[in-house]
Amino acid sequence: MIYSEKVMDHFQNPRNVGIIKDADGVGEVGNPICGDVMAFYIKVKDNRLQDIKFQTFGCGAAIAVSSMVSELAKGKTLEEAMKITNRSVAEELGGLPKNKLHCSNLGADALHKAIEDYKEKQKKKEEEKTPSSADKFHCPYCDGPVEELENYCQKCQIELEPCPECGQPTRKDQEKCVHCGATKVGV
Amino acid sequence: MRKVYLDHIAATPLDTRVFDVMLPFLKEKYGNPQSLHSSGQEALAAVEESREKVAQLINSEASEIFFTSSGSESNNFALKGLAMARSSRGKHIVISAVEHQSILQSAKNMEKLGFTVSIVPVDKWGMVDPDDVKKTITRETILVSVLLASSEVGTIEPVGEIARICRSQNVLFFTDAVAAVGNIPVDVKELGVDGLSLAGNQFYGPKGSAALFIKAGTRIFSLIDGGIQEGGRRAGTENVAGIVGLGKAADIAKKEMNQRTEKLNPLRDMLIQQLPQKIDHVILTGHPEKRLPFQASFCIEFIEGEAMLLSLDMNGIAASSGSACTSRALKASHVLLAMGISHAVAQGSLVFSLIEETTSKDISYLLEVFPPVVERLRKMSPLYSKYLEEKKG
Numbered sequence: 001m002i003y004s005e006k007v008m009d010h011f012q013n014p015r016n017v018g019i020i021k022d023a024d025g026v027g028e029v030g031n032p033i034c035g036d037v038m039a040f041y042i043k044v045k046d047n048r049l050q051d052i053k054f055q056t057f058g059c060g061a062a063i064a065v066s067s068m069v070s071e072l073a074k075g076k077t078l079e080e081a082m083k084i085t086n087r088s089v090a091e092e093l094g095g096l097p098k099n100k101l102h103c104s105n106l107g108a109d110a111l112h113k114a115i116e117d118y119k120e121k122q123k124k125k126e127e128e129k130t131p132s133s134a135d136k137f138h139c140p141y142c143d144g145p146v147e148e149l150e151n152y153c154q155k156c157q158i159e160l161e162p163c164p165e166c167g168q169p170t171r172k173d174q175e176k177c178v179h180c181g182a183t184k185v186g187v
Numbered sequence: 188m189r190k191v192y193l194d195h196i197a198a199t200p201l202d203t204r205v206f207d208v209m210l211p212f213l214k215e216k217y218g219n220p221q222s223l224h225s226s227g228q229e230a231l232a233a234v235e236e237s238r239e240k241v242a243q244l245i246n247s248e249a250s251e252i253f254f255t256s257s258g259s260e261s262n263n264f265a266l267k268g269l270a271m272a273r274s275s276r277g278k279h280i281v282i283s284a285v286e287h288q289s290i291l292q293s294a295k296n297m298e299k300l301g302f303t304v305s306i307v308p309v310d311k312w313g314m315v316d317p318d319d320v321k322k323t324i325t326r327e328t329i330l331v332s333v334l335l336a337s338s339e340v341g342t343i344e345p346v347g348e349i350a351r352i353c354r355s356q357n358v359l360f361f362t363d364a365v366a367a368v369g370n371i372p373v374d375v376k377e378l379g380v381d382g383l384s385l386a387g388n389q390f391y392g393p394k395g396s397a398a399l400f401i402k403a404g405t406r407i408f409s410l411i412d413g414g415i416q417e418g419g420r421r422a423g424t425e426n427v428a429g430i431v432g433l434g435k436a437a438d439i440a441k442k443e444m445n446q447r448t449e450k451l452n453p454l455r456d457m458l459i460q461q462l463p464q465k466i467d468h469v470i471l472t473g474h475p476e477k478r479l480p481f482q483a484s485f486c487i488e489f490i491e492g493e494a495m496l497l498s499l500d501m502n503g504i505a506a507s508s509g510s511a512c513t514s515r516a517l518k519a520s521h522v523l524l525a526m527g528i529s530h531a532v533a534q535g536s537l538v539f540s541l542i543e544e545t546t547s548k549d550i551s552y553l554l555e556v557f558p559p560v561v562e563r564l565r566k567m568s569p570l571y572s573k574y575l576e577e578k579k580g
Contacts, residue, residue, distance in 0.1 A: 003497075011497060017567050028569070032531035033519075035491070035511045039569040055569040057534075059493035059510075063567060 003060060004094035010064035015071045018053040025121065027113025029106045036062040036104055040070070040114040049073050049081055054110070061096055061104035068093050069107035078115055084108045137169050140178040188503040191549045195389075195481050195540035196338035196366065197507055202391040205435045209393065212428035220425050221414065230427045237434025241398050244437040245364075245383065246374040253399045253417045254430050258365035259289035261384035261399040264410050264421070265361045266293040269382060269401075270302060270330050271408035273359065278302045279327035283315045283344070284525035285337055287363055291521070294332075307333070312474040313342040313526045317349045324352070330359045335373065335383075338366035339509050339522045339538060340473030341482035350379040359405070365389055365397075369440040370479060371448070381405050387429070391543065392436030396429030448480040451541045458483040458539060458550050465558045470532065472523060481542070486528060487535040489571035490564040495537055498560040504553055509536035531570065 003011070020041035028039045036058030043051035052074050056066040068089050073081040086105045090096045096105060137146040144155035146169045152159050153169070160169040165182035176183050192200070212233065218226030220234050235249070242249040255261045270280055282294050284306050294304045305323045309315055315333055324331070331353050336343045346362050353360035361382035367373055368383075369390025375383055382405070386397035401407055401420075413422030463469045468488035487495065492508030499506055509520030511534060523533040539553070565571040 008497075011494070012501070014567065019572060032529075032534055032570070035534065037569055055567055055572060057489070057568045057570045058491050060497045062491075063494060 002097050003064070004096075006092075006094040007061060007064040007096065010067040010093065011060040014063055014067035016053050016067065016074070017055065019055060020051060020053050023053075023114075025114040025116070025118025027110045027115070027117055029110045029113060030058070032057065035059065036106065038062065038066050038106055038110040040066075040107075040110045042111075042114045042118060044078065044118055047077050047079075049076055049078070049115075052111075054107075059100070059104055061100040062106075064093055065089055065096075065105050065107040066110070069111050073111055078118075081115060082112060084111065139169060140171060140174075189549075189552055191504045191545075191552055192542060193539040193545065193549075193553070194505045194507050195542050196538060197540075198388045198394060199391045199542055200544070201393055201432070202436060202439060204439060205392055205432045208435045209428045209432040212431050216427075218427075220427060221416065230425070233431050233434075234425055234427060237430045237437075240434040240438045240441075241385070244373075244441050245368060245385070245400060246376050247400050248403060250418075251375075251400050251403055253401065253421050254425065254433070255397045255399055255421060256395055256426065257397050258287075258363070258384055258386035258389070261365075261386070261397050262287060262289035262363050263293050264399050264407070265382045265384060265401070266290055266330070266332055267297060268407040268410060269359050269361060269405070270297055272406040273329040274302070277325075277327035277329045279305065279325055279329060281305045281307060281320060281323050281328055281331040281358075283307045283333045284309050285313050285315075285340070285342075285522045286332065286334055287338075287365070290332055290334070290363055303327070309525050311526055312477075313337055313340045313472070313522060314474060314477070315344050315349065317345055317352055320349050321352045321356075324356050324358055328356070328358050330361065332361045332363065334366070335362045335364035336367040336371070336479050337473065337522060338389075338479070338482065338540070339520060339536075340484050340526070341478035342474040343367070343371070343477045343479065346380065347378045350381075353381075354379060366479060369436065370444065370481060372444065375400055375402070382407075387433040387436050390436050390440045393429050393432040396426055396433040398433065447543055450543070451481045451545065454541055454545055454547060454550050455481060455483050457547065458553070461550075461554050462557070465554055466561050470528075472526070472528070472536070479540075481545075482538070482540045484536070484538040486523070486532045487537055487561055488532055489535070489568045489574060490561060491534045492536045494564050495535075495560060498564070499557065502556045502560070504556065507538040507540070509538065510534045 023041035024044045025042045030037045039055045041053045042049055052070040054066045054070050056063050072084055086108045089107055090105055139146050139153035142156040159172040161172045163170040163177035166180035168179035170177045218230040220231035238249045238252045241252050280302055298304055307319045307323055333344055333349050335346050350360045359381045362380050364383045365386045368385035381402045383400040388394040409420045411422050416422055470486040472484045492510030496508055509523055511519040519530055519533040
């Protein structure tokens with residue numbers, strides 16, 4: 001047999017095969033011309049790989065490599081998972097035939113791509129969630145930027161307070177919030 | 188576990204009758220055919236008897252048969268030897284796009300020696316159009332090489348017609364008949380070829396024993412120089428046991444070929460008809476009718492050949508694939524690509540080639556075991572998931 005027992009075990013009983021529909025990160029490497037296509041799906045919780053699934057089009061080695069990567073990475077922190085290399089995967093599998101080392105041994109790359117994809121997505125989410133404070137609050141009168149904790153607009157000097165409903169700055173003596181329409185009680 | 192061997196194209200089992208006649212030449216009959224003593228003469232007589240038997244199988248003269256070590260050697264010998272012997276007339280060689288590597292790589296090497304090579308395309312069945320050969324021949328052309336049948340896709344080429352075209356243009360014509368000889372009737376006189384290769388391990392003979400037919404009066408440049416073996420054209424002490432085995436296998440093939448074909452044809456058809464009923468997205472590769480009687484080849488979409496071979500092997504079934512992952516060079520079969528099959532689909536190549544011992548139970552077993560293998564691998568395949576997604580719209 002050209003493959004080690006461990007490779008054959010992972011080929012026969014691959015761990016974590018499948019797709020995560022609402023994955024936090026997806027990574028795909030390879031193309032059918034050179035042989036293999038690997039797709040990794042990850043779920044991240046508290047900076048750890050809570051769940052991993054993969055799909056692989058390719059030879060026995062490619063399937064075993066993907067399975068081994070998923071097993072090695074599951075439960076690891078993102079930093080730890082990024083340290084998994086193609087070489088260490090091959091070693092864990094008890095070695096791979098020489099000619100398979102480059103084409104089929106792309107599992108770690110696919111995983112890293114999924115993690116990068118996750119980080120990229122997180123970054124975008126963060127940006128959406130916390131746009132720079134200059135964009136966040138605007139004076140309801142002059143539309144000038146208002147810092148979060150300021151109680152007056154620096155531009156037009158109007159006294160402000162945050163609306164208890166939407167958090168946007170509202171004129172202190174105004175009954176109705178211009179942002180969300182909430183009425184202030186007791187004015 | 189049931190053992191089902193469906194890899195005829197890699198090697199056939201050795202017929203016990205062949206083994207029996209070989210054995211004495213591996214033991215007590217060890218003489219060198221070039222020796223004058225009776226031990227040597229005994230070996231020489233056996234070699235010459237085999238030459239006669241091989242000649243009879245392809246309807247040639249015994250003096251037109253040269254023993255070699257493999258089909259690849261025969262192909263190298265023919266392509267290089269015939270081209271070099273004719274190089275004063277021109278330096279253009281024509282081959283088909285579906286030749287065996289031993290022809291393809293020989294031709295590529297000849298380019299380094301100043302020859303030019305043209306490659307004739309094939310249709311979707313892997314069939315060469317003789318007209319294309321005709322169009323490719325120039326005043327510089329000295330040799331055309333088109334295989335008789337493809338082991339990989341099973342297609343039988345219109346070699347007789349191509350040979351006629353070459354003869355009318357005064358161009359030598361060689362055919363790699365390794366997959367065909369011993370399995371289908373091959374008559375060098377009827378085909379009108381100038382050279383033809385054959386190998387024992389394709390018709391129940393031993394490995395390492397093959398032959399090259401060169402039509403009487405044709406000049407060939409030798410590749411292995413030394414002694415006067417094989418008429419001085421191929422030096423080296425004869426592989427006597429192998430040659431004796433090849434002769435016996437040829438003898439048996441001549442007598443039993445029809446019987447074998449009558450048995451294997453329906454089994455092959457059973458596989459070709461029923462496999463696509465059991466698995467969807469299966470493509471038959473090669474010509475649906477003009478194909479080798481023992482060969483059924485497919486591309487199974489969305490999955491890769493080596494993974495299928497490993498899974499089949501776990502079920503006791505031996506087969507072949509032309510996928511990139513199974514080749515040491517990691518390149519998809521040039522034959523499938525030449526037929527216009529995409530890289531992704533070519534990766535799913537699978538070749539089942541039947542042997543004499545194959546039974547309908549074997550084929551039924553394959554048809555039972557194989558669909559779950561495909562299903563399992565498709566479940567793992569991102570290409571299949573994508574296809575299902577697209578299908579859903």
